[in-house]
Amino acid sequence: MLIPEPIEAALNFPWHVTKGIAHVSLWPVRAIMGTPDMPTTHKPKDGESVYDIAEPMMDIASIIYYYTELRSDTKNLLQKYAEKFNLTTKDIEIIRNAIMKTETMLEAVKQVEQADASTSNVVADYQTSLNQLEDIKSRFGLGTGDVEVFTTYFNILKEPKSAVKIKSDLLLYNDFINPVFRKAFGGSEWNVGNILSMVDRDPTMYIKEIDDDFAKSSIAKPINKLQSELVYAIVVSPANKRVTVTFRGSVNANDWITNAWGLFVMTDFKLPGYTSEENAQRDTRQSYGRVHEGFYNYLFDKTKKGENESCKSKSEEIMGILTDLFENECKGYSLCVTGHSLGGALSTLFAARAATFGQFGKVTNVSFASPYCGGQEFRDHFYELEKKNLIRHIRISNEEDIVPLIPFVAPNGIAPPEMYKHVGMNIRMYNDSHLLFPKCRLFYPKEGSLPNEVRNAALNNVPMGLSVGVISKHLCPEYCSRLESSSEELKKVSVEGLYEDAGITGWSTDLVVKK
Numbered sequence: 001m002l003i004p005e006p007i008e009a010a011l012n013f014p015w016h017v018t019k020g021i022a023h024v025s026l027w028p029v030r031a032i033m034g035t036p037d038m039p040t041t042h043k044p045k046d047g048e049s050v051y052d053i054a055e056p057m058m059d060i061a062s063i064i065y066y067y068t069e070l071r072s073d074t075k076n077l078l079q080k081y082a083e084k085f086n087l088t089t090k091d092i093e094i095i096r097n098a099i100m101k102t103e104t105m106l107e108a109v110k111q112v113e114q115a116d117a118s119t120s121n122v123v124a125d126y127q128t129s130l131n132q133l134e135d136i137k138s139r140f141g142l143g144t145g146d147v148e149v150f151t152t153y154f155n156i157l158k159e160p161k162s163a164v165k166i167k168s169d170l171l172l173y174n175d176f177i178n179p180v181f182r183k184a185f186g187g188s189e190w191n192v193g194n195i196l197s198m199v200d201r202d203p204t205m206y207i208k209e210i211d212d213d214f215a216k217s218s219i220a221k222p223i224n225k226l227q228s229e230l231v232y233a234i235v236v237s238p239a240n241k242r243v244t245v246t247f248r249g250s251v252n253a254n255d256w257i258t259n260a261w262g263l264f265v266m267t268d269f270k271l272p273g274y275t276s277e278e279n280a281q282r283d284t285r286q287s288y289g290r291v292h293e294g295f296y297n298y299l300f301d302k303t304k305k306g307e308n309e310s311c312k313s314k315s316e317e318i319m320g321i322l323t324d325l326f327e328n329e330c331k332g333y334s335l336c337v338t339g340h341s342l343g344g345a346l347s348t349l350f351a352a353r354a355a356t357f358g359q360f361g362k363v364t365n366v367s368f369a370s371p372y373c374g375g376q377e378f379r380d381h382f383y384e385l386e387k388k389n390l391i392r393h394i395r396i397s398n399e400e401d402i403v404p405l406i407p408f409v410a411p412n413g414i415a416p417p418e419m420y421k422h423v424g425m426n427i428r429m430y431n432d433s434h435l436l437f438p439k440c441r442l443f444y445p446k447e448g449s450l451p452n453e454v455r456n457a458a459l460n461n462v463p464m465g466l467s468v469g470v471i472s473k474h475l476c477p478e479y480c481s482r483l484e485s486s487s488e489e490l491k492k493v494s495v496e497g498l499y500e501d502a503g504i505t506g507w508s509t510d511l512v513v514k515k
Contacts, residue, residue, distance in 0.1 A: 008469035009433045012400075015467060020436030037441040038489050039504060050394060050427065050498075051483070051490035056201060057244070057338040057366035058396075058483055059194045060235055062476040064248045064343070066177070066191040067166060068212050068231050071157060073176045078153040085140055096154050098136045099147065102129040103155075163205040167195045186477045194480075202239035209234040209321055211314070230298050230314055230346060234321060241333045243325060245318060245350065249341030249369075266410045266418050267293040269378055271353055273300030273313030288356060289378030290418060292371075292407075295345050300353075315353050326360060335360045340476055341403060344370030348393065348423065352382060355391040364495070365393040365424065368479050371403050372420030375410075382423040383447055387507060392495050393424025398482055399434060400467040401474045405460060421445065422460075425498050427490070429482035440486040442498070447506035 003011075082092050105126035112122045137147060156169050156176075174188050182188055198205055210233040231248040268287035274280055280302070300313045310317065326333065335354060339347035344367035351365035374382075385391040397404040410418045426443040443460065446452040458464075472478055483490075502508045 003469045003472070008472070011468040012433060016434050017436075019464075020434065024436050037438045038493065039442060039498070039501060040492065048494050048496065049491045050493045050495055051487050053336070053364065053495060054366055054394060054396060054427075054483060054490065055487075056198070056237075056240075057246075057336060058368060058476075058480055059198050059201075060244055060246045061249075061338045061340040061343060061366075061368055062186070062480065063166075063191065063194045063198065064231070064233055064246050065185050065251065065340075065476070066170070066194075068210070068233075068248055069181050069185070069251070070169060070173065070177050071210070071212055073178060074153050074156045074173070077176060078150070078157075081146075081149055081153070085142065085146075087140065091140060095136055095140065095142075095150055098129070098133045099151050099154055100158075102126070102133050103151070105129045159210060160206050160208050161210075163195060163199045163207075164203060166207070167192070167199055170195055186475065190477055190480075202237045204238045206236055207233050208236050208243075208325065211317070229303055232314065232318060232346075234318070234325070236325070236330060236333075241330075242336055243322065243330050243333050244336040244338060245322070245347070246337075247339035247343035247346040247350070249339060249343040264410065265293045265412050265415075266290040266375055267296050269296065269349075269352075269374065269381075270300070271356055272319070273315035273353070274302045275312055275316050288352070288381040289374055289376075291349060291374040291378050292345065292410075292420075295342075295349055295373050299346050299349055315350055318350065319354065319359075322354070323359065334362070334364065336364045336366065338366045338368070339370075340368040340479070341370070341474065344368050344395075345373040348373050348395075351391055351393065352378075352385065355385045356381075358390055362389055363391045365391065366396065367393070367424070368396050368476075369398065369401055369403050369474055370395060371406055372408065372422060374421065374423065375418050376421050379421045379423050379445065383507075386499065386505070392499060394495060395422065395424040395426045396479070396483070397426060397428055398473045398479060399428055399430045399437070400465050400470065402462065402465045402470050403474050405462050405465045408462070425495075425504075426460075427486075429479075429486050431478075431482055431485065439489050440482075442504070444498075444504050446504065449506055452506075 078092070085091075087095070105122070105128075108122050109126050133147070136142070137144075142150075152173075156173060158165075161169075170188075170192050174182070174192070182191075185191070210231075212231045213229070231251075233246050233248075235244045235246060236242075237244070267290065269289045269291040270283070270285040270287050272285065298314075300315045302311050303313060303317075305311055312320075322335065326335075337347045337351040337354065339345075347367050348365055348370060351363050354360055355363040382391070382393070386393075395404075404422075408420050410420065412418060422445065424444075428441045428443060430437045430439060430441075443456050444452075445456065467473070498504055
């Protein structure tokens with residue numbers, strides 16, 4: 001249960017004042033070390049500031065929670081309705097195909113009529129599809145009202161789907177979503193506002209692929225949902241010539257187990273992920289460091305057979321879809337990867353996978369509230385990708401969000417423990433209750449700088465992240481609020497400008513390119 005904001009602010013006030021005074025008093029130290037709160041960079045070009053890339057990624061990372069919950073609850077409603085008629089999975093598919101064919105034929109008739117062309121053949125095809133649907137209704141004992149119910153469910157679950165259609169679904173069928181979930185994940189108005197923002201930004205945006213075959217509704221039935229798999233979507237923005245892969249954060253029991261498992265052990269970051277049993281048996285893959293075992297297995301391990309009968313890892317499934325997209329309908333587009341919480345960690349691991357072999361040029365990763373996902377060797381590999389201009393990572397976190405501060409060590413059982421290390425440019429955001437603090441600050445693991453490492457460790461740890469009301473600081477609404485509050489500062493800073501500053505990174509992009 002969330003604590004009312006005025007009470008939370010009052011309880012946190014002494015701690016915030018103490019930290020604020022310490023922050024101000026350490027200004028001379030920061031000046032000597034050359035670590036300002038938010039360094040200035042060359043003036044960003046249109047669409048190149050940190051805010052300009054972070055805002056749309058925040059919307060996408062947020063909406064996947066709500067939209068996949070609508071889909072999960074719709075699947076439950078569809079299954080319950082089908083049980084009234086003792087329909088099998090195959091029967092449901094037959095009905096779906098008949099309904100979808102009829103709708104496709106009707107749309108074709110409308111298009112031909114608008115073009116003022118001959119409609120005879122198209123109308124005939126439409127009539128045939130209607131006759132086939134009548135046969136299906138008779139076969140399964142369905143009435144016209146039943147077909148309308150099934151049509152509603154099938155249309156919600158239809159893919160690909162435009163942002164405009166998703167907006168319509170959320171407005172029309174918001175009541176399908178469990179009310180506990182609606183309240184816990186920002187409320188109806190806030191989530192609909194996110195999709196409206198996406199539509200305003202690019203009315204042609206659409207979800208090309210969404211994989212939630214084994215996703216389970218979260219709040220209503222959290223028990224016995226351990227067979228869920230990770231959920232991702234691929235979003236295409238023609239207006240911005242950008243393809244975005246987004247991973248959903250923690251929702252069901254299996255997500256939380258995945259989070260917890262890496263507390264105990266790391267594993268080798270072997271690439272590529274699982275593709276076949278034959279390749280797994282003669283494993284010759286290279287390891288690129290050590291990472292959180294739970295996150296790695298969730299993304300790179302063998303999966304259950306889906307609708308396509310494949311057990312391929314999610315990572316390689318996504319890579320295949322992206323390769324096809326970039327070779328065909330999305331030629332010349334850029335690739336972004338995003339996610340919140342567990343989704344943020346998965347986004348960083350996948351961005352590293354996509355960048356390691358250089359298929360897509362520069363990959364931009366914008367993660368929110370991400371926990372640690374790798375050790376020092378993984379960070380070293382990430383450095384190399386950054387130096388080669390193959391990856392850019394903006395890791396956004398809220399002050400006093402405890403999740404980005406854990407797990408800081410993997411005990412590894414009887415093996416020596418390993419320390420987790422963050423990667424990328426960390427934008428730390430503060431709210432108005434943090435007196436004497438700026439709106440946001442920058443942290444980066446400057447290569448080869450012990451003072452910088454000490455400073456980051458001193459300011460990024462669990463004790464410093466403790467506060468009253470830790471849950472609210474981790475949720476998407478608070479991230480959106482602080483991002484908007486920091487917009488003025490973040491619009492002055494470009495992603496490339498940060499990476500071109502050797503004072504921040506410890507290395508020069510010019511020298512790296514020349515090598």
